[in-house]
Amino acid sequence: MLGTATGITLLAQDLCREYGHYTVVDHVNLQLQRGEVLGLLGPNGAGKSTTMRMLTGILAPSKGSVQICGVDLLEEPIAAKAYLGFLPEIPPLYPDLTVDEYLRLAARLHCVPEQAVSEALTNVKQRCGLSDCGRRLISTLSKGFQQRVGLAQAIIHNPAVIILDEPSVGLDPNQMREIRQLIRELGKSSSVILSTHLLSEVESICDRVQIMHKGQVVLNQNISELQRRGVHLESIFTQLTQ
């Protein structure tokens, strides 16, 4: 396959999205290598969530194309989405289901073969620290655990591209550290895009950062490059988005 050969797992070109006359996302280009963690930064309303929703096929772009592992998302949505895992800003949970029931459903929806579902379930619960609450109803879990279930549903099928919209919102400092650890681990085998408002989070777990402002990408830089030049992410962020 083209994508695996070149190591590019996600390629978005000239993505645009308009609501009426209002342009929310304006010619955004994104490229992701296997094993890379990309941090998407930007003030509220910069178009981060809209971009992510377009990358996952929930929204159709007004212009532009998205390729996931070499498969065009607009032409072959089913095949392309099989490579994707997505955690939206609000975790998409069914409060009436137990954690096990919900994760089984997620596995089946993402085409995990029936005989591998149980194994995937145990595996993902262990990775996300959910081993003890498989039989609990999702509605009885705390916010932090619900966030973990949301993350578990995004990675249960070992997707090549993982898209996380503000994964650390509402977590306490310990949980935040655990989730960052997990994301770093995921970044070794897959590509991860995460959006966040925490600049320190980007500095500690991302390989590359893109800053969006008013629908456009205003910075695309490697973290190591920034550190080498001795520039603080915070000062650049303020400079570019004010």
Added chain:
Amino acid sequence: MIATVIRKELLMFFISPLAWILLAVIQFVLTWFLLVRLDAFLEIQPQMLQIANPPGVTELIVSPVFALAAIILLMMTPILSMRLIAEERRNHTLDFLIAAPVSITAIVLGKFFALMIFFTITIFLIALLSLSLLLGGILDMGLIASNLLGLLLLAACFSALGLFFSSLTTQPAIAAIASLGALLGFWMIDLAVSETEGWLHYFSLLKYFRYFNQGLIDSLGISYFMLFTIAFLTLTVRRIEGERLHG
């Protein structure tokens, strides 16, 4: 993939008490009604022996039970269908389904077939109820079959319409009231026009169901019910697709 969605919806139906209560209430009301009709039948039976070619048990007891069942299904469908898309949207789980490698058509059909499986169970129970009369006599199986078919097709129409209204809003209650209103409209449309003239009564669900209820399997009725179902399912898919493109 449709199977996964059907399975999920059925799981969600039966873990909530709603489905069980609905099944129990329907069965209770219909059994009561059947017994009332049976009582009335036994009372007039001696007089009926005097007329030539009297109506049988099936016509006098089973047909009215199915007519009542149709009305109950009409009122019950919005309660079951309201959640299917509106609540997914409100819980932000619709994105979860759409981001998964499942087509929107498969999502809509999965939800539709899950509803239909639930209704098949309901209708099966009604069939058993009618067949219990076999203990005391013989039944007109043709008439029962035609009623069963009519009720099943009708349930498909109700489900498709309920699903469509559920796809229009984020509030399950609004979806329920709107679909109840629309269903009653389609049900009673022929009361608004005189029987002989007016094209409007071709759209009445009641008119077609009445044929089935009398034992007449009408191909026009079958076609209308199927077209109605397909039309509303298509509209539902289009509506969710449209949201992806414009919303």
